[in-house]
Amino acid sequence: MEVATLPAGRRPAGTSGTAEPGRLRANGQLPPRQRRRATQRLEKAQAAASIALGAVSTYFEAEMELPTFFSHLAETVAGLVGARRVAFLRLSSAGNLVLQREPFGFPAQSPIRTLRIEAKPDGDGIASRVIYGDELDIIDGTSAALDSLWKEHGIRGIRNSIAVSWPAGDRRIGSLAAYDSERGFTNDDAWILRVAAMATGLVWQYREAEEELDVAVERLEEAMAARRQLLANVASGGDEARRRFASALHDDSLQLLTAAELQLERIRTDSDSKRQTAQLDQLALTIKKSGACCPR
Missing domain, CATH: 1.10.287 (Helix Hairpins)
Incomplete structure (x- = not known):
């Protein structure tokens, strides 16, 4: 499976910018040179988001098993935001953030595979704020609070990191996190992560709907078989x-x-x-x- 990558020269420079490229001040308030740079950043970020959406669609249509799907998608996202490592983290039924296999860039024995981070809707930890409050402060190319969280849970050697909420409609599935950018992460990168996470959330909802439909069909077939048996017993x-x-x-x-x-x-x-x-x-x-x- 070929992993979608961005053309050379895509990387946005610098760490300034607002939460979404669409809100950059490129409406005439900047000098011409800065305006052009802002426009180029916007176009590159939009191109990256388009590639992320295309990757989600392509991998989903390939009918991969979920670990393979997430592995390929994490690799594509890593290329789009310049990260060495990317992982989807899912909320368990107990309200803990755990790894959604497979991540990209983490060895088999990495502590991320046994990660358990409490994340509650009313929690005040950074994981809860990212997932349920869409909070993310990027300073000097990283989120210091997230860096500390990973280290606290045994994930060492992290240069920088960012994470965004992974939604499925109004429900929160977990988080999408990127680690170790040589140039540092930007708000443009966070926006690309959000696009990829939302698209993946739609895929997750579709998979759940398929599973629920399969269960409903199986139960209906069982009910019909029981009805036929009952009629046969009555006739006999x-x-x-x-x-x-x-x-x-x-x-x-x-x-x-x-x-x-x-x-x-x-x-x-x-x-x-x-x-x-x-x-x-x-x-x-x-x-x-x-x-x-x-x-x-």
Whole structure:
């Protein structure tokens, strides 16, 4: 898989600038030379953001496994902001910031792989402020508060770092962090990270929706299978009930017919009328014919 990179000469110089390139003072308030530089920075940052969006789309359409997807995307983002290392950090169900595999630039034994940083919506730590408050102060090419946080959790050798919130709509998934820029990070770099994080958040939402749909389809198939089994059981039970009813009816009919024959025979023996005897003989014949229809 080819990793998207920015053309040579893209890197914005300096660390000045506001939170987003679109807010740079390039509207005539600057001298012509500075205005041109500001315009060039804006164009380069927009080009980098476009590449980041394209990378998210390309890697997603390739239907990669999530670790491979995040590994390629982290490498692309690192190239766009001039970082040696980039990592997506996800909020766990317990509210801790943990690594979303795979990062770029970190060895297999790096402490970032076992990272656990508490990040609560109402927390006042730098992780909570970045994720839930979108706070990021870049001074001299880095966020000193973030540098201290990484060192506190055993991630050594960091020259500088920045991080932004990783959202999915109104929900916060975690953070996207970049480390070790030779020139120092700028607000333009932070803006590029935000674009990449938002696009990745959309992919995350889509994956979740797919998983939920798969679960719903599986449950529906299970419900339909259970319904078919229930109908089969009802039909089978109905057949068995009909057989039992027919058998009981057959036995009861034979018993009644036999009793009727015995009763008629007794009446005929007691009768002294030839006419009654003839009628009783006829009735006995009829009962015998009925009995013949119900084999014993």
